[in-house]
Amino acid sequence: MTGRPVIEVAHLDKEFCLGELHRGRWAALARRLAGRPAEAGAVLKALDDVGFAVAEGEVFGIIGANGAGKSTLLKVLAGITDPSSGQAVLRGRIASLLEVGTGFHPELTGRENVFLNGTLLGLRQREIREEYDRIVDFAGLEKFMDTPVKRYSSGMQVRLAFAVAAHLRPEILLIDEVLAVGDVAFQRKCLGAMKDVAGGGRTVLFVSHNMAAVSSLCHRTLMLRQGRVAALGPTDEVIQTYIHSTEGVHARDEQGFVALHERKPLFAHSPLLLRAARLVDERELPVSSARTGEPLRVDVRVEGLDRFPSAVVGLTVRSVFDQKIFHFNTAMAGGFGSTARHAREIVRLEIPELPLMAGAYSLDLLVFEPGVRLLDRVDGAAPFDVIESDLYGNGYRGEAREGLIAVQGECRIAGEEAGA
Amino acid sequence: MSRSVREYVRRPRTGWFDLALGELWEYRDLLGALAWRNLTVRYKQSLLGIGWAVLKPVMQMIVFSVVFGRLADLPSDGMPYPVFLYAGLLPWTYFSTTITSASGSLLGGGNMINKVYFPRMILPFSYLFTGLLDLALAMVVLFGMMVWYRADMAFGPQMLLFPIFLVPAVACAGGLSLWLCALAVRYRDVHHLVPYLLQLGMFATPVVYAVQLLPERFRWLLQLNPMTGVIEGFRWALLGKPVEGWGLLVGGFGVALLLLFSGMVYFRRVERTLADVI
Numbered sequence: 001m002t003g004r005p006v007i008e009v010a011h012l013d014k015e016f017c018l019g020e021l022h023r024g025r026w027a028a029l030a031r032r033l034a035g036r037p038a039e040a041g042a043v044l045k046a047l048d049d050v051g052f053a054v055a056e057g058e059v060f061g062i063i064g065a066n067g068a069g070k071s072t073l074l075k076v077l078a079g080i081t082d083p084s085s086g087q088a089v090l091r092g093r094i095a096s097l098l099e100v101g102t103g104f105h106p107e108l109t110g111r112e113n114v115f116l117n118g119t120l121l122g123l124r125q126r127e128i129r130e131e132y133d134r135i136v137d138f139a140g141l142e143k144f145m146d147t148p149v150k151r152y153s154s155g156m157q158v159r160l161a162f163a164v165a166a167h168l169r170p171e172i173l174l175i176d177e178v179l180a181v182g183d184v185a186f187q188r189k190c191l192g193a194m195k196d197v198a199g200g201g202r203t204v205l206f207v208s209h210n211m212a213a214v215s216s217l218c219h220r221t222l223m224l225r226q227g228r229v230a231a232l233g234p235t236d237e238v239i240q241t242y243i244h245s246t247e248g249v250h251a252r253d254e255q256g257f258v259a260l261h262e263r264k265p266l267f268a269h270s271p272l273l274l275r276a277a278r279l280v281d282e283r284e285l286p287v288s289s290a291r292t293g294e295p296l297r298v299d300v301r302v303e304g305l306d307r308f309p310s311a312v313v314g315l316t317v318r319s320v321f322d323q324k325i326f327h328f329n330t331a332m333a334g335g336f337g338s339t340a341r342h343a344r345e346i347v348r349l350e351i352p353e354l355p356l357m358a359g360a361y362s363l364d365l366l367v368f369e370p371g372v373r374l375l376d377r378v379d380g381a382a383p384f385d386v387i388e389s390d391l392y393g394n395g396y397r398g399e400a401r402e403g404l405i406a407v408q409g410e411c412r413i414a415g416e417e418a419g420a
Numbered sequence: 421m422s423r424s425v426r427e428y429v430r431r432p433r434t435g436w437f438d439l440a441l442g443e444l445w446e447y448r449d450l451l452g453a454l455a456w457r458n459l460t461v462r463y464k465q466s467l468l469g470i471g472w473a474v475l476k477p478v479m480q481m482i483v484f485s486v487v488f489g490r491l492a493d494l495p496s497d498g499m500p501y502p503v504f505l506y507a508g509l510l511p512w513t514y515f516s517t518t519i520t521s522a523s524g525s526l527l528g529g530g531n532m533i534n535k536v537y538f539p540r541m542i543l544p545f546s547y548l549f550t551g552l553l554d555l556a557l558a559m560v561v562l563f564g565m566m567v568w569y570r571a572d573m574a575f576g577p578q579m580l581l582f583p584i585f586l587v588p589a590v591a592c593a594g595g596l597s598l599w600l601c602a603l604a605v606r607y608r609d610v611h612h613l614v615p616y617l618l619q620l621g622m623f624a625t626p627v628v629y630a631v632q633l634l635p636e637r638f639r640w641l642l643q644l645n646p647m648t649g650v651i652e653g654f655r656w657a658l659l660g661k662p663v664e665g666w667g668l669l670v671g672g673f674g675v676a677l678l679l680l681f682s683g684m685v686y687f688r689r690v691e692r693t694l695a696d697v698i
Contacts, residue, residue, distance in 0.1 A: 075695065079428065079430060080533070080534065080537050081693070081694075082430065082431075082432055082692050082693070083430055083431060084432060085432060087430060087431035088430040088431075089427060089428070089429050089430075090427070090429075090430070091425045094428060096535075096536060096537060105457055105461060107461045107464045107465070108457060108464075112460070115453055119452075119453040120450055120453075120532065120536055120538060121536065122447070123449075171425070
C-alpha cells in the first residue's frame with residue numbers, strides 16, 4: 001500500500017457544445033478570416049467541479065439519474081475524452097469496460113475476436129495466449145471458438161466479451177453497466193468475477209442503475225446530479241439519498257394518468273397497448289403513494305382488449321433493488337367472466353391490504369393471453385412510495401430497510417428459562 | 421507489489437508536438453490484430469478470397485494496357501508496356517487502396533473510439549500494413565511477368581533494393597491518411613472527395629506513362645510527388661530502368677516525411693475532442 005489514493009479527481013469539468021456541428025460554419029469561417037473570435041455557442045456542463053478520491057482495493061460505486069454525468073466521468077477517467085478543466089490522476093494499469101464486446105467484428109471467429117478485443121483493451125498477444133484457455137473456459141464456449149461471432153446469440157457475445165475483460169488483470173477497472181445484459185446465471189458469474197477482482201487488491205469503479213449490485217459490491221458510492229457531486233459516502237446512505245431524489249418526474253394528464261407509450265412499443269404494430277396508468281386513493285383522486293396495510297388501487301388504460309377478450313392484465317411490484325416482490329392480475333382476481341370488452345377501457349386492480357413496508361417501489365404492468373403470448377409489458381411503469389401507517393396500532397413504524405414485507409403477528413412469553 | 425506503478429494524468433491537453441510515439445509502440449499488438457482483421461474481413465465469404473488481392477491489380481493492368489498501351493500508345497521507356505505498367509501499378513494500388521480505406525477508418529471505428537481508450541492513430545495505421553500484405557501477394561505476378569519478358573529485363577543485385585522504396589510510399593500514404601481521416605471527422609465531404617483526388621493523383625504520377633512524356637521544364641514538379649520516386653524506384657530496382665534526377669526523388673521523400681509529420685501533429689490535435697464529435 002502506498003497510502004496515496006489510487007484515483008484522485010479534482011475540480012473536473014467537462015463541457016459539450018450544443019447544436020449541430022456545421023450550422024453557421026461558413027459564417028464562422030468568415031468571422032475567423034476577418035480576425036474576430038468565433039461565436040460562443042450553447043454549452044452543456046456534463047461534469048461540474050467533480051472531486052473525489054478512491055483508495056487502493058476499494059470498490060467505488062457511481063450512481064445517478066440518466067444524464068447525470070456518470071458515463072462522461074468514466075470516459076474522462078478512461079482517457080477516451082479529455083476534461084475541459086481540472087484533472088484526474090490514476091495510479092496503475094487501467095482497463096475500462098464501458099461496453100462489453102466493443103470492437104467485436106461479426107465476420108471474425110470467436111478466437112480472432114478474443115485476440116482483437118484483448119489487444120484493444122491493452123493486452124499483449126503473448127498475455128492473451130497465456131490466458132486463452134481460461135477465457136474460453138470462463139465463457140463456456142469451447143465449441144464455438146471457430147464460428148463467426150455473427151452467428152452467436154447476443155448472450156454468447158456478452159459472455160465472450162466479459163470473459164476477455166475479466167482476464168485483463170488491471171490494477172484499476174472502470175465498469176459501466178455491464179450487468180444490464182446476459183441472463184441471471186451469467187450476471188451472477190460476472191458479479192463473482194468482479195468480487196474476485198476487488199478482492200485481489202484491485203480498485204474498481206462501478207457505474208450502474210442496478211442498486212442491488214451497487215449495494216452488494218461497493219464500499220463507498222458517489223451520486224451525481226446534473227454533473228455535480230450530490231452525495232458521497234457509505235453506499236447505503238447514498239442510495240437512500242438517490243431514491244428520495246427521483247420522485248415526481250413523470251408528467252400526468254388531467255385525470256392523473258401517466259402515459260406509458262411515449263416509449264417504443266414492445267412489439268411493432270401491436271394491436272393491444274398499455275396506454276397509461278395511475279394510482280388512486282379512496283376518494284378516487286390520483287396519488288403517487290399508498291400506505292402500508294391499506295388498499296392499493298391501480299388504474300390501467302388499455303387499448304384493444306375487445307380483440308383479446310381472454311387477455312389478463314397484471315401488475316408486478318418491484319423494490320428499488322429491482323427484485324420482484326409480488327405479482328397480481330385479473331385472472332387471480334377471478335377475471336371478468338363473459339363480460340363484453342371495449343376497444344378502450346380502464347381496468348382497476350385493487351389490493352385491499354398492501355403488505356409493503358414504507359419505502360420506494362415501482363410497478364411493472366403487463367397484458368398477456370394465458371399460455372399463449374405476452375401482448376404488452378411496461379417495466380417501471382409507475383414509481384410509487386409506500387408511506388408508513390400505524391399498522392400495528394401502537395405507533396411502531398416499519399421501514400423497507402428492515403424488510404420489505406409487512407406482516408402481522410403476535411407474541412407472548414412461552415415459558416421461563418431456568419436461571420443459570 | 422514491488423513493480424513501479426504507472427501514473428496516468430487526465431487533464432486538458434495543450435501544446436502541438438506531443439506525438440505519443442511510446443504509447444503507439446505499447447499498442448503494437450493491436451496494430452497487428454487490426455491489420456489482420458482488415459485483411460480477413462475484406463475477403464470473408466468471397467469465393468476467391470485472398471485471390472482478389474492478386475486479381476484486382478492484374479485486371480487493372482489488362483484494362484490499362486489496352487487503353488493506354490495499345491490505344492493511346494503512351495511511352496514506356498522502351499519496356500514491354502504491361503510489365504512497365506504493372507510495376508508502377510503495384511505501389512500505386514497500395515497507395516490508393518490504403519488511403520481509401522484509412523481515410524474512413526475513424527468514422528467507421530466510432531463505436532470503438534467511444535468505448536475504449538487506445539492510441540487512435542492505430543486505426544488508420546493498421547491499413548498501411550494490410551495493404552503491404554496485398555502488395556506482397558501481387559508481387560508474385562510481377563515476378564512471373566518478369567520471367568516471361570525476361571529478354572528485356574536486367575536481373576541483378578539491385579533487385580533486392582525494391583523494399584526500400586516502400587518506405588516513402590508508407591510514409592506518404594500514412595501522412596495523407598492521417599490528414600484525411602482526421603478531416604473526415606469534421607467534414608464528411610472528404611469521403612466524397614477522396615476517390616476523385618486519387619484519380620487525379622494517378623495521372624499526376626507516372627503510373628501509366630513514363631516521365632519522359634512531360635516537357636523537361638515541368639518534370640521537377642512531377643518528381644516532387646513522393647509517389648513518383650516510389651514508382652521510379654520500383655522500376656529501377658526491378659526492371660533496370662534508369663532514373664533521372666535522383667536528387668529530386670530524395671526531395672519527394674522529404675515531402676512524404678513532411679506529410680507524415682504534419683499529419684501526426686494535426687491528428688493528435690483532432691484526437692483530443694474525437695470521442696465528443698464522432
